Amino acid sequence: MVNGLFYSCLFLIWGMLLYHMFLMLGSVFHYLQGKKLIKKWKKVKLRSLPTVSVLVPAHNEEVVIEDTIKAMLKLRYPKDKLEIIIINDNSSDGTGAIADRYARRYPFLKVLHTRPPHAGKGKSGALNQGYNMSSGEIVVVYDADNTPEPDAVTYLVMGLVNDQKAGAMVGKFRVINAHQSLLTRFINIETITFQWLAQAGRWFWFKLSTIPGTNFAIRRSILEELGGWDEKALSEDTELSIRVYNLGYHIRFFPAAITWEQEPETWRVWWKQRTRWARGNQYVIAKYIFSFMKLKRKRVFLDLFYFLFTYFLFLFSVLVSDVIFVMNFAFDFNLAIGPVSLALLVLAFLLYVTEVLVALSIERGQLTVKNALIVMLMYFTYSQVWIALVVYSLYLETKRVLLKQESKWYKTERYKKAS
Template identity: 30%
Template sequence: MLDQILSQVTFVDAFNIGVFLAFTICYVYQFFYIFTVLTRKPPKQEAKKNHRYAVMISARNEIAVIGDLIHSIRMQNYPQELIDIFVIADNCTDDTASVARSAGATDVFERFNKDYIGKGYALDFGYKRIQQRYADRGYEAYFVFDADNVLDVNYFREMNKVYDGGAVASTSYRNSKNYGSNWISAGYAVWFLREAKYLSQARLTLNTSCAISGTGFFIAAEVLEKHGGWKWHLLTEDIEFSAQTIIDGKRISYCPTAMLYDEQPITFKDSWNQRFRWAKGFYQVFAHYSWKLLKGIFTNKKGARFACYDMLMTIAPAMLLTIITIGFNGTIVALALLGYMSAGSMIVSSLSSMFFCLFNYCLFMFILGALTTFTEWNNIHSTTGKKIKYLFTFPFFMLTYIPIALVALFKKAKWKPISHTISVDVEEMSKASQK
């Protein structure tokens, strides 16, 4: 009997250790990313000339915020004659289109399509309208923003340096305009700040490829021309584009000095719906592109192989390892309590493994959140008290991804609009970022 119990405990321990080692081996390189950011400065670029850009903004019932974004673009420290703003009023039931026109949009394209719903379809619609009406203006790249964004006054000047340096696409520094609303918005903000600082900046410094993330990026005109428009229509069209670009051996850049402010959800319902769609979208991208990325690790040109691995780890359903570990150990405990397996040390081993898994996840997230908060302290527009307070809620925000990832495995996802209502003073935001 003792030998049987020891054998069972060894099997449980071996499983848990195996999962832990697999996760560590796959993602240990991201610790080197942190070391790189803390010890090396990102490369600086200067532009030899100013380039001509088109801005595409997909907006659905964004009457409260669309004016702020257009105003922040119109006050850029960059020649206004080189920026044209196009708003795609996508299935709107309010006056977003007229507000955008009054705010200074070059043109507004109204789209009504209940069959093909999603940002990717709206961007493709807008791109084709621009080609039909403004092809003679010779846009060299296309910027994409969400309607709730606002930009630092030097955003285009800084991004122009990256495009002038030869980048086919680039993301930017994603800040938050409502960090202090509550623990949910702060959780988002810290995650995106961490993504900008400790993923994108490290990739830039090490000369590998970044990934575009939702908003605040440009794509060279030649890329969209090659693909015949915006042809990425999965639920996370940004990650899909990134995966395809990296598979093609191209490098997505990053500009740490171009700051964008994004509005984050403040209700758990909106947050659940948004992150559920993201989780489902990541599963879709993994299903469509994981094999090509795996092949690219061995077949792409030498400088692009690690980017394939990095993107594969980005889209891999790593959260499922946590779910599997908890589920496995929970099953062992249940079987032991029901008498199907020997109890005692078996229960202790499984319960300790479940605790170890959750505790280490929370601890790791706390360390990441604290590191991000303190290094980006001056860029976070909130009180000292809230910055400290939300250090401790960040791990719990990240824990909520576990049920989201689980539900996303089985439930279908649809685009659901999220209300944006926070209007900000663009001048004050820009002044604050310069302090």
């Protein structure tokens, strides 16, 4: 029985690794096609550019908000078609004062000051208030620590104009403080791999992608139909993605639109941020997995199953196989760990490294000897800590549901930006 359980876990782990390799192959094809697509879309003469509202929710973002506003002012989009709304969500620092100072100088920059009781409760609530104030045909969202490249919004709009079946257009984000510490180097590699593997690969094979928390554009008509963001969701982006697909639209990954964002520089901040992300995705799984038959677009189940596999089945397989392997030294389970099973463990590690290195090769300047060594270190450190984090977040989310607790939003701490 123990042998069967052990090998079942290995089978599930390998299934996940092979699926990721399949996605990685799709991401390479997506990358090669992307250059041709940009040239094709640029040739399309836009008769009338749509109006755009850029929403920037900000709660106590005094450290970074000025750099973010400066980046917004440099966006190369017709200013008579653009409005930028800084949502000062009940900040107790100088966020609002900084935003007001720029708003007095630039008429297309507006500031919304939220106040209790409907304020400071999370990103979804702030976005809903900003959306209600906005008027653009297309709504673009950026986090308060983001510095989008000048053409980022233009590319997002270009995608929606040229692809009428797209309900939302998703850009790419890069880590601005990637060289700050070993942790930020880990995160840099993680974000590059995730975007090319889970976003580009899923889009190429299944026409599926997930709205991230930043650097995306969505049609106003869709937000109106959906009633805005779910204010109970800690992972409002994933939850919104499911509802957009259910309306019959798709979400397209378009990496030409690039923004630079700040990532946690300490493990404490990382742990709190990623716990919120994990709990948010677990909330989405619980919300939709049991009502799957009610979803109009059954293809969404591929995404739900991916999250279910990542946060439950894959996690269970890794934990159980590790426990059995370790306990076998103390209690003789007659575990048949022969050359084949050991070879599978070694090959799993090599496959993991290969997948990440392929992703890094797509980004200019990222496939280096130093990063290759960091990738190997990630497998034994960062990835293992992530497993512990998911277990912890699952405990918190289960406790919240059973005790009917209110979800609490954790705002990621910021640091003074590097150039």
